[in-house]
Structures are given as C-alpha cells and as structure tokens.
Amino acid sequence: MSVNPLAVVREFSPRTRAVLAVNAVNSFGGGLVLPFLWIYLGEIRGLAAWIPAATLAVQAGTAVFGGLAWGAVLDRLAPRSVVTLVMCVAGAGTGLYAFATSAPTALTAAVVYGLGISGVGTVLRFLYAGAPSARERGLAFSADYAVFNAMTGLGVLVGGLVAASGPGSDATRFAALYLADGCTFLAAGAAFFLLLPRLDRATGPSATPAEAGTERRPVGYREVLGQRTIAVLLATLTLCSLVSYGQLRSGLPGYLTAGGAVGPEGLSGTFAVNIVVAVLTQVLLGERIQRIRRSTVLATTGALWTAAWALVLVAGRQHGATATVTAMAGVLLLSVGEALVFPVITGLLNDLAEERTRGRVNAMLSVAVSTGSVAGPLLAGATLPLAGGLPLVVSLIAVCAAVALVGTAFRGVLPSAADLPDPADTAAQDGNPDPLDAQTGAPEGTPTADAVVTAPSAKGSAPVTTAP
Numbered sequence: 001m002s003v004n005p006l007a008v009v010r011e012f013s014p015r016t017r018a019v020l021a022v023n024a025v026n027s028f029g030g031g032l033v034l035p036f037l038w039i040y041l042g043e044i045r046g047l048a049a050w051i052p053a054a055t056l057a058v059q060a061g062t063a064v065f066g067g068l069a070w071g072a073v074l075d076r077l078a079p080r081s082v083v084t085l086v087m088c089v090a091g092a093g094t095g096l097y098a099f100a101t102s103a104p105t106a107l108t109a110a111v112v113y114g115l116g117i118s119g120v121g122t123v124l125r126f127l128y129a130g131a132p133s134a135r136e137r138g139l140a141f142s143a144d145y146a147v148f149n150a151m152t153g154l155g156v157l158v159g160g161l162v163a164a165s166g167p168g169s170d171a172t173r174f175a176a177l178y179l180a181d182g183c184t185f186l187a188a189g190a191a192f193f194l195l196l197p198r199l200d201r202a203t204g205p206s207a208t209p210a211e212a213g214t215e216r217r218p219v220g221y222r223e224v225l226g227q228r229t230i231a232v233l234l235a236t237l238t239l240c241s242l243v244s245y246g247q248l249r250s251g252l253p254g255y256l257t258a259g260g261a262v263g264p265e266g267l268s269g270t271f272a273v274n275i276v277v278a279v280l281t282q283v284l285l286g287e288r289i290q291r292i293r294r295s296t297v298l299a300t301t302g303a304l305w306t307a308a309w310a311l312v313l314v315a316g317r318q319h320g321a322t323a324t325v326t327a328m329a330g331v332l333l334l335s336v337g338e339a340l341v342f343p344v345i346t347g348l349l350n351d352l353a354e355e356r357t358r359g360r361v362n363a364m365l366s367v368a369v370s371t372g373s374v375a376g377p378l379l380a381g382a383t384l385p386l387a388g389g390l391p392l393v394v395s396l397i398a399v400c401a402a403v404a405l406v407g408t409a410f411r412g413v414l415p416s417a418a419d420l421p422d423p424a425d426t427a428a429q430d431g432n433p434d435p436l437d438a439q440t441g442a443p444e445g446t447p448t449a450d451a452v453v454t455a456p457s458a459k460g461s462a463p464v465t466t467a468p
Contacts (some may be wrong), residue, residue, distance in 0.1 A: 009143070012131075014142050019127050019145055022191045026087075026120075027148045029184025032177045033094065036163065036234055040097070040174045051103050053112045060374055062114030064367055068221065070119030071363020074126055075219070075356060083123040084193040090116025091185030098175035098182075116185070118366065125362045129350040134421030137350065138290045142363045143345040146282035148338075222394070224360050228414070230352055235369040236298070236406050237345050238375075243305055243396050243403075244338045245369065246376015248274060248331075251396070252312060254291020254380055255389035256327055261316050266324035270331045277332050281339035289340060293420045295410040297344045301337035302404025306397055308333035313393045342369075351418045 009017065041052040074082050093113025102104040104144075133329040146247045159177050166173045225231045252270070256262040263272075289297060311330030346365060353361040383392040411419070 001074060012136060012140065012143075016128065016131055017126065018191075018195050020140070020143055022188045022195075023124060023144060024147050024151045024380055026184050026188045027151035028155040028158075031152035031157075032162075033097075033181050034152060034156055034159070036159065036174065036177070036430050037097070039264035040178075041075035041100060043197065044107075044170050044174050045101055046137065047100075047103065047106065051106055053414055054103075055106045055121060059110040059114040060370065062111050063118035066115040066118035067122060067363045067366045067370070068360075070122050071221075071360040074123065074359025074362070076359075079123065079126060081197045083127070083196070084189045086116055086119035086123050087185045087189030087192065088116075090120055091182040091189065092116070093182075094178055094185065095182030095250070098178040104357070118370075119363075121366045121369075122359065122362045125346060125350065125365065129362070131352075131359060134417075135290060138286060138297045138343070138347045142282050142286035142289065143362050145343045146286065146338060147281050149275060149282075153279075175452040219357050219360070221360055221364070224357050224364060226351070228334045228365075230349060230361065231408070233345060233352075234364050234368045235348055236403060237342075237349075237365065238372045239399055239403055240301070240341055240345070241369045241372025242376045242379070243372075243399050244308070244334055245373045247396065248334070250377035251380035251389070251392050252331070252386065252446040253391060254384045255312065256323070258384065258389055259316065261319055261323040262327055262425060266327065269324065270328055273331050274335045278339045281336050282343075285340065286343075292419075293411065294344050294348045294418050295407050297340055297407070298405050298410060299407030301341040302400050302402070302407055304333045305377060305400035306404060308337070309393055309396045309400060313390075313397070316326075316389065316393070325373060347421075348414075348418060351421065 009020075012020070037056065038052040041047050041055060042049060047415060049163065070082070070086060090113060093109055093111075093116050096105065096109035100109055125141070126143065128144060129137060131137040131140055162177060163170075163173055166176070168176075225234075248271075253267050256270075270417060308330040311326050311333070315326035315330060318326060349361055349365055351359065379395075383389065383395070386392075
C-alpha cells in the first residue's frame with residue numbers, strides 16, 4: 001500500500017505543521033551559505049589561511065557549550081521566549097559574517113553564530129516532542145529530517161547560482177547570502193513568537209510541570225546521564241554520527257580519492273546520491289517505520305552501515321566506473337540508514353525523557369551528533385595516511401557492527417511502549433523505570449527515564465547545521 005506524504009502531513013496538529021513550515025524556510029536559508037564559509041573568508045575576503053580554520057573551530061566549540069546552556073534554559077523558561085531568542089542570536093551571528101573583513105569580526109561572528117545555532121536543533125526537537133500522540137511525534141521527527149535535507153539542498157543550489165553569477169562583486173554576492181540567511185532566522189523567531197501562543201490556545205493548555213503545579217525539583221546533566229538507557233543511547237548516537245555525518249565529507253572522499261579510485265565527477269555523484277536517497281527514504285518509509293520496533297531499526301541501520309563501508313572498502317581498491325558504482329552503492333546504504341536511524345533515536349530519547357529534563361536531553365542529543373561530526377574528520381585525518389586509509393575503513397566497519405549489536409541488545413531492555421509506541425496513544429506515561437537499572441538491580445529511588453508527557457505544550461525546535 002502506497003504512502004501519501006500529503007495525507008501524513010494532514011494528520012499533524014496545527015502547531016506541528018507550523019513548526020515544519022517555519023523550519024522549511026529556515027533550512028533553505030542555511031543551505032544558501034552551507035558550503036561557502038571557508039571559500040568566503042579565505043578567497044573572497046582574502047583573510048589569512050588560519051582564520052577560516054580558527055573560525056570553524058571556534059564556532060564548533062561555542063556550539064557544544066552553548067547547546068548545554070540552552071538545554072538548561074529550556075527546562076526553566078517558557079519555550080516561546082527561548083525559541084525566539086535562539087533564532088535572533090543565530091540570525092545575528094550569520095548576518096555578522098557579511099561584514100567579516102578581519103579576523104576579530106570573523107571570530108566574533110563565529111562565537112555569536114555558534115551560540116545561536118547550538119540551540120536551534122534543541123528547541124525544534126523540544127517543540128516536536130510536545131505533539132499530542134506517539135505517532136505524530138515519530139512522524140514529525142521523520143518529516144523534519146526530510147524537510148531539512150530537501151530545503152537545505154535547494155538552498156545550496158540557489159546559493160551556488162547566486163555566488164557564481166549574481167549581480168555585483170563576489171564580496172557583495174556572498175555578503176547578501178549571509179544576510180539572507182540571517183533574515184530567515186529572524187523571520188523564524190518572529191513567526192514562533194506570534195504563532196505559538198495562538199496554536200497552544202487552539203490545542204489546549206500547556207502541561208509543563210510548573211503550570212500543572214507539580215513539583216519541579218532541581219535537576220542537572222549528571223542526573224540525565226545517570227539514566228543508563230539515555231546515556232547508552234547518546235553514546236550510540238555519537239558513534240552513528242561519527243560513521244555517517246562525520247565521515248561523509250572527510251574519510252569517505254579522502255579514502256576514495258587517495259589512490260585515484262574515484263575522480264571528482266564520481267565523488268560529486270556520491271554526494272548527490274546521499275541527498276536524494278535521504279529525502280526519498282523519509283518520504284517513502286517515514287510512515288511505515290513507525291510500525292517497526294526502534295531497536296530493530298537501530299540494529300538494521302548498523303547492519304546496513306557495515307555493508308556500506310565494506311562496499312566503500314572494495315571501491316577504494318578498484319578504479320574507473322567499477323569503483324564509482326561500488327562507492328555509490330555504499331553511499332546509498334549509508335544514506336538509507338542515516339535517514340532512518342536519526343529520527344528514530346530522536347523520538348526514542350524524547351519518549352524516555354522526563355518532562356522536566358527534556359531540554360537537557362535534546363541538548364545532549366545535539367552535542368552527541370556534533371561530537372561525532374567533529375570526531376569523524378579528526379579520526380580520518382589521523383588514520384588516512386596509514387596503509388592507504390585501510391585502518392580507517394576497517395575501524396568504521398567494526399563500529400557499525402557494534403551499533404548493530406547495541407540495537408539487538410536494546411530489544412530486551414527497552415519498555416515496550418518506547419520500543420514500539422502505540423500509534424493511538426495520547427496519554428502521558430510517567431514513572432517507567434530505567435530498564436538497564438532494573439536489570440542490574442538498582443535500588444528503588446534510582447533516577448528513572450519516564451515516558452514522554454504528551455499533552456500539548458508550547459515547545460519549539462529548529463534545524464541543525466549538519467543534520468538534524
């Protein structure tokens with residue numbers, strides 16, 4: 001039976017549709033400048049070679065610490081205020097790049113943008129997690145992934161055309177792209193500020209603990225990581241990011257081109273396969289995947305990625321069309337697994353999170369993805385010079401096999417309501433003990449990983465720069 005994406009979208013509550021629509025515009029803006037920062041600062045602005053590298057490093061470092069701060073803020077303040085502030089800070093940061101004619105300006109922009117963008121993915125996932133049913137939450141995370149990739153890809157195409165053949169000088173065209181990206185963030189912030197109260201009144205009162213009059217005792221990241229299921233999931237997510245996002249633009253092209261196995265044209269084709277397959281997987285399978293156990297999806301993804309990197313290993317030892325086709329087959333499997341596992345783990349983490357820690361859990365989710373994305377290139381840089389990159393690819397195959405084993409192990413420890421949520425479930429499911437603690441005989445009173453509170457609330461979420 002075929003799946004009609006429009007029919008799925010019509011199932012969403014007005015707030016979920018609004019968040020997806022705003023995120024589509026925002027993702028397009030991010031795509032306008034996504035591939036250009038190094039070229040813009042180094043070639044267009046003529047800055048010293050160390051400045052683009054330092055800018056990216058400062059931006060990444062600020063994003064890690066900023067993400068943790070936004071998570072704590074979300075657990076204390078109204079989401080409407082936080083999402084608006086996050087979008088304004090991110091917009092100001094990317095807009096500052098338009099005026100980056102010196103090292104101090106570029107580094108200042110990196111700090112401001114890193115601080116803002118670190119909260120965007122966190123607040124968007126926070127908003128999606130307030131959907132009124134388990135089915136809508138899962139579909140929303142999947143739809144967001146597809147929207148992000150499709151609109152970011154469109155933005156990259158438009159940005160490339162403007163940068164190459166638009167009116168004015170090179171510096172003027174690139175500056176205009178960064179200002180346009182900044183405007184999309186500001187527009188998103190204004191839209192959330194105006195829409196969220198109206199949509200929440202339409203769907204019902206917020207059910208946050210503060211508003212419900214429930215106890216809101218202090219909580220920190222140590223307590224979140226003390227919930228073993230969540231901690232293991234975050235570590236697994238880091239590994240997933242390392243073998244997919246973290247290697248797609250570093251280890252994979254480095255290994256395939258080192259010995260001349262694949263040329264620039266073939267490499268471009270593999271990236272095109274990644275974008276197209278990621279979007280199509282969500283459009284065609286996003287609804288069906290909700291009927292499969294999440295532990296099964298994780299295990300299947302690990303198996304797909306193991307086969308994918310085995311194909312990449314073979315491609316690197318071939319030449320010409322054979323190498324290109326084999327590499328594309330590997331990237332296809334990588335893309336399918338990537339499109340399936342990240343939305344599924346996001347939904348699982350939000351189902352296990354307590355309402356009072358949801359901001360921190362989503363912040364740790366962003367940090368896990370960012371850590372894997374940063375660690376991937378570092379690992380590639382250290383291992384690619386050894387034996388033609390063979391140790392790198394073998395290591396990645398081993399990590400993917402480990403992900404498959406973790407998924408298999410989770411089948412026996414996840415609560416059934418979290419592993420395969422009831423599509424019609426709209427009731428809150430509090431008080432579920434951490435299954436790993438239960439198995440190890442943790443004493444009563446050990447912090448638990450409660451299921452999601454599904455009553456509507458003003459929660460917001462936004463895209464991340466690498467992916468969702």
